[in-house]
Amino acid sequence: MLPAFAEAIRATTQPCTLLLLLPSIVMAVVTRGRWLSFVAICSGAVLGGWLFIANVVGLSDLQLRLSGGVVAIAIGVVLVAPYVSWLRWASDPRGRAAVAGSVSFIATLWWRPCIGAELGSILTAARRGVAGQLPAITAYMLGAMMPVLVAVLVMRALDPSAMTARRAAWVAGGVGLVTAGALTIGRHDELVTTLTRWSTT
C-alpha cells in the first residue's frame, strides 16, 4: 500500500488532482483546521475513492461541463453560512465537519485522476473484484489528502484571533466563490482549454 500512498502524494503536484484537492483544502481552511473536519474530509474522499474504483457512479462529459462550478458554490455557501441566519446549523463544528466531508466526497465525482502505475493496477484489478482493492485505494486517497493535513496544521499554527477577526473576508470569499462557481457552470471545457494553452505556450 505504500507505493499507492506515495504515488498519490506525487499526483498532488499534478493538475489532475486539483479538482479533488482544492475543495478539500478550502474546507480544511474554512473549518479552521479542526481535526473532526479533517477526519470527515478524509472519510469523504475515501468513500468517493471506493465508488470510483467500483465504477458504479460517473458523470458524463455533459454533466461535468454543466456542473463544474457546483463545488465552488457549495464552498462559498459554507463560508458565508455562519453569517446567514437560516444557515446557522453550518456554524456548528459537527455541521461544518459534515459539510466538509460531503464536499470532499462530491469532489471525487468531478475528479479525473492521473492514472499512474499504482492507481492503474488498482483500477485494472478492481474490474475483476473491488473488495480486494479497498485497502490500496484507501491508502491512495489518504496519500492524496496529505496537502489537506498540511493545511490543517498550518491553520492550527495560526493565531486564532487572526481568523475570527476577518468576518468580512469570510463573507467576501464566500460570495466570490459562489459568483465564480456560477460563472464557470457550463464553461469547464473552455476554461481547461485556456489554462492548458497558457501552460504550454
Added chain:
Amino acid sequence: MYRPRLFAAIGILVVTLVIGAAFVAGSDETAGSTDEPVAEVPASTVAPPDLPDRGPHPELVDIDTWLQSDVTSLEELEGKVVAVQFWTFGCSNCKATLPHMHELYEKYRDHGFEIVGIHAPEFSFEAEEANIVEAAADLGVTWPIALDPTKRTFHSWQEGPTAHWPRIYLLDRDGNIRYDHIGEGRYAQTDAAIQALLAEPN
C-alpha cells in the same frame, strides 16, 4: 503546558518528512517502470500473465478518420497481434507510456504485431485533427491512429460509467481480447503477453 503552535510546527515538520520520504520511495519504486521499463525487468524473465479469451473485441463506433494508416478497421488486421491503446495527446500518463509503446513497436512490428492508437479527446482542443497530427509528430507516434472525437468507441469498449486513459487491450490473431491494463506501468507483463500471443499458432 499545552502549546498548540509548537505541536502544529512539529506536526508540519513530521508531515513534510513523510511526504519527502514518500516521494523518494515512490520515485525509486516506479522509476524503472516509467523511464526504463524493459531494461529494468527483461521480458524474458517475466512469466506472461493469464491471457483468458474474453471474446471478440467490440466494434469501433463513429471513428472519424484514420491517420498514418492504410487500414480503416481492426478486421483488416486479423492475423496480427494488435495492441489497441486509448489515449489523448494532452494526457500526461498517456505520454508516459509512449516510450514503451515505441519499444514494443520496434521490437515486434516485423513479427506480426501492430499498434492502433484510438485517440479519444478529453477536451475540445484535443479533438482538432490538426492538433492531433502535430502532437503525434512531436511525440513520435508512428503507428496508426483512429480518431474517436465523439468518444463512442472509448466508452463502448470500457465497461461502466467511467472510462480511462490510457488503457491498452491486446487482441490475439483472431481479434479476441486477451489482456488489458489501465494506466501506466506493467510494461514487462505487457511485453510478455505480446510475446506469448505472438507465439500462439495462427
